[in-house]
Amino acid sequence: MDKFVIKGGNPLIGKVTISGSKNSALPILAATLLTPEECIIHRVPDLSDIRYMLEILKFLGAQVHYEKGTVRVKNKIINWIAPYDLVRKMRASICILGPLIARCGKARVSLPGGCVIGDRPIDLHISGLQKLGANIDIIKGDVVAQGGQLRGTTINLRGPYGSTVLGTDNVMMAACRSEGTTIIEGAACEPEVEDLAKFLVSMGAKISGIGSQRLIIEGIKELHGSEYTIITDRIEAGTFAVGAAMTKGDLFLEQAPVNHMTSVLEKLRDCGVTIQVEEKGLRVSRSGPLKAFEIETSSYPGFPTDMQAQFCAMATIACGKSKVVENIFPNRFMHISELKRLGANIELLKNEVHIYGIERLSGAPVMASDLRASAALVLAGLVADNTTEVHRVYHIDRGYEKIDEKLLAVGAMIKRVYSKT
The missing domain is CATH 3.65.10.10 (Enolpyruvate transferase domain)
Structure with a gap:
């Protein structure tokens, strides 16, 4: 080592x-799964976590090109399963769960790894996606989801130690392609969450309340590609x-x-x-x-x-x-x-x-x-x-x-x- x-x-x-924000880049890269069209992301830092995320996207079927801080990605999803060997190194890999459910109607994602800084459960991610209509079970260390038609509802994402950042990301991404309106109460207000919301808007999503603890998302059927520079x-x-x-x-x-x-x-x-x-x-x-x-x-x-x-x-x-x-x-x-x-x-x-x-x-x-x-x-x-x-x-x-x-x-x-x- x-x-x-x-x-x-x-x-x-x-x-x-x-450099560009790692904590913005990872969920934004995951959000490209929401569209089959090409997305171009600028100011992406060259980090091991970024490389792991790009490998996950490739495994799922994406065409990926990364050079000089710019990622070009086009997601033709051929696989909705992300196994342990791919996601164990990085907690943010859980961000692919919401987009996969929204686009494919199903997902199987191994519980993620990352830094050893204490217990970081994903129960709020799961409960939020369940309220949108996804059927989710934990089977042999994997989050196994069947989406069907996701429908908007009101969801509170505040936990005992504050609002969940990645949970807000996951639910917001899924809600963008749900039927009807989703209201997220207790949403995380971190700049990286705001950055993801702005990227989703650039893809055609309808989100109001960006940067606040109350996000209102009007679901639409399809999102399109986008070119975006992260914070x-x-x-x-x-x-x-x-x-x-x-x-x-x-x-x-x-x-x-x-x-x-x-x-x-x-x-x-x-x-x-x-x-x-x-x-x-x-x-x-x-x-x-x-x-x-x-x-x-x-x-x-x-x-x-x-x-x-x-x-x-x-x-x-x-x-x-x-x-x-x-x-x-x-x-x-x-x-x-x-x-x-x-x-x-x-x-x-x-x-x-x-x-x-x-x-x-x-x-x-x-x-x-x-x-x-x-x-x-x-x-x-x-x-x-x-x-x-x-x-x-x-x-x-x-x-x-x-x-x-x-x-x-x-x-x-x-x-x-x-x-x-």
Whole structure:
């Protein structure tokens, strides 16, 4: 397995171009299943998760061409079954369920894999699709659905830890080709859900309330092809912003989606970080000390769970005691034990951590457990004394396009060491 070897101490200075959003691209690619016509999607990041999704589409019968950030896909569905070997590596693969039911009237999709960040059931996906009229059973680890004629209805998708993002995606896609009107209450408001809705509208879907917790979808018989450019990745932009803050750097984040980053930027300002919004992006710098902080993750527009690990890394060198509460995935603290290996002073108490900032971290071998934990460990390595080795970086390759090359270009001392096996 590949690893990153990082020698800490250099500030990040220069320009980073933010890539397209992984969390937008995956459901949008799944949505192309709703039409037999060609779709052209721009600004698609080159990530392992994207490659997995394209392989799934090919297995289902799609013609796919991917080059220089643009995907051309034409879905002639010849197979409505997505087996375990295809979907086990990526949770977002469940997004094909709704489109397959809507277009084929049936689907068999293995329960998905992805990051080990705690239990993430798909019960809201299933109940939402059932309310539209799909007959669904779990058989030998597969979601087996028979659709028939889907009919619009009112569906509430709010769960115990907030609204379901992928569940909203799945139900919305299926509703677009259902008979009648569907009202989704408690819809997720994340920018990536809004982006999917706008793509569906570009295909001819009739959706109102986009960006709100109440979506109204008037079903139509057919959707057509479309050409669309996805939004840039707010989590990648936030990660590099934290990197600039931790290293006392000065980074211009080109194409950063500033309007989608309000909670993260507000917290960075509270920590003593300078944020300047410019015409083509965002400049992030720090000259004074990092201040301790408190955050609680919540659904958008609250503080994103996907930035929690990166802020934990920043708290390890902030002045004072920081408190981080995880409300979305209460067990999402796999990175804490690895940050401790670098010398961090952290107490874990159920779904919250107390972090006591120290002057500097000390390099050591660490093991990545999931996508955002990987990013946190890389950030910690950038400020640690001596050398840090981050193992299992295939996790970070799922969600950050060429992160080692981007960091190297702005002054980081980072090297990818390729596995010999």
